[in-house]
Every structure is written in C-alpha cells, then in structure tokens.
Amino acid sequence: MTVSAPNRTVLQMCPLLPSLEAGLKSYDTVRLHEHPDPAAFLAERGRGIVAAVTSARVGVPDDVMDALPDLKAIVHFGVGYETTDVVRARARGIDVSNTPDVLTDCVADLAVGGLIDVMRRLAAADRYVRRGEWTPNGYPLTAKVSGKRVGILGLGRIGRAIATRLEGFGVELSYHSRRPADGVAYRYAASAEELAAGADALIVATSGGDGTHGLVSAAVLDALGPQGYLVNVARGSVVDEPALVAALTEGRIAGAALDVFADEPNVPAPLLDLDSVLLLPHIASATHETREAMGGLAFTNLHRFMAEGVLHTPVPR
Ligand code: DGY
16 A cells, blocks of 8 residues: 555665565655666656655765755664754755664663673684684683773763663773763763773764764874773764774774774775774674664654654654
C-alpha cells in the first residue's frame, strides 16, 4: 500500500538497513544512489520530494538540498548529523531528525571494550597466539585498567554511559565539555588539554561537527603523554589525525583504540603495523539489536512526518 500521495516523494540517499529500506517501500521512494548522474536525476525529479532519508555518514549535502524545492524533512539513520548543514536546512524550514538514545549503550560498551583492549593489548595478544609465537612469559606486560584516571571528552548521553560503566572499574573520572554538567560529581577540566594532562586515558565521546574539529590537538596528545591512551568512538575529525599518527609512531602516547577516522574507510598506513593501536571499522553501534532500533526510530520519524507533518526525534535546537 502506498501511504503517501504520489506527489509526496521520499528520497533515499544511500543504502540503508534492509528493514528500513523495506519500510520505505510504503512510500513513493526514489533511490538517489542508484542513479549514475544524481544531479541530472534531481533536476528532473527533485520537485515533489518532501523527505530525505539518509545515514549519519552521507547526510544531505548542500547541492542535494538546493535541488529539492519541496523538501520539508531530513531523517538521519544515526545519532550524528554533522554531514547535513542543519542551519541551512532550518533557514529553509526543513526539519531534521536523528536516532538518539537507542545506540548509547552499544557505543559506551565499545568505548570501554576499546579501552581494555588497548591497555591490555588483547587484539595484539590474539595475533601473537595465532602466529604461533606463544612462549611462557613471552608476551610483554601491559597496563592495568582498574584504578586509573580516565578523562571523558564530551559528557552527553554517550559520555555519561561510558562514565557509569567505568565507575565499576574503580577509575578516577574527569570530563571536559563546553560547560560543567549539573549534578555531576566527576572532576571538571576547563579544556581538553587540562583533561588529558590529568588522565591516563582519554576517551573521545563528543558529537562531531563545527567547533569540534581537531579538538584533540598535538598539544592535547602531548599532555596525555607517553603513558597515556586515547580511545575515539566519536568522529575522526575531532582528533588531529596526522598529530595522532606522529604521536603513536614516535611513542609519545602509549596507544589508541580507534573506531573512527578522518577519511573513512581510509586508515593512515603507519597505523597498520602498530600493535599499540586497535583499529575498528566504525562499528560502535553495529549490533543487530541497536541497528534495528535505529532503523525503527528512523522509520518512526519518517512515518510521523508523512502522517502528521512532525518528526519524532528532531535534533536539538
Ligand atoms: C552514528 O550514529 O552517528 C554512528 O556514528 C553510526 O554512524
């Protein structure tokens, strides 16, 4: 059954979760990524497209937005939406939604897993065993996690969930965010540099976008120091990646667990040979349960927009 009138078309920007794509079939949906010349396609079919459904990675670029005169809603599958210019969208009266909350647990789980992995060098130990190199007491000693000082950059939903998990490890927690959070007992650091200077491990959990580019700078990495670890489950752009590569290859920080990179899926070549780095393909939210919940929430946003003209979880103003 087609829920929408034929002139109220939905634009699918990229491949999405199969169950979400199945839901999109309830509407008159066109799939931009299947067209060899998207600009020509939009010039011809752009009118009548009222909603765009996209991923956190792809968003809705300016040129696409500009080619859609009737666009009224942008629905993101993902909590991040920095790939879409929300200010530009709002100036045109276009509402924007994301999928908050449903992925918080999985991203926080992975951040803690990454911290333990890189401090105890689990993935490297696995490779060591598989190479047949196991000799009694042959594997190098690693760093204890419990009791260490952990700084969290960004104390939103995900940062708080990471902190709650780490309380169970008896770590000393501190955080930096734009302003001190109400009712939070963890120590507040006035800058990312101050946070790193007082931490054995720095976990990046801030949202991406304007104002966060290169927040973890060369100076922050220097402040973390040769015994310090970095975990990034946020966005690659939050870290000065060339500075991070230099710090890791020169041993100026002890290690890093990275789920995100500046130019995914490209990973800086010098990192590939380092046992001090855990490299993950942006999988923090990638569990069956979480991705289905994200797909369900994205579909609810689209459905409410098409039926009632409002989004279910609009991004904060
Ligand atoms: C998000 O939801 O923003 C995650 O990074 C997955 O892309």
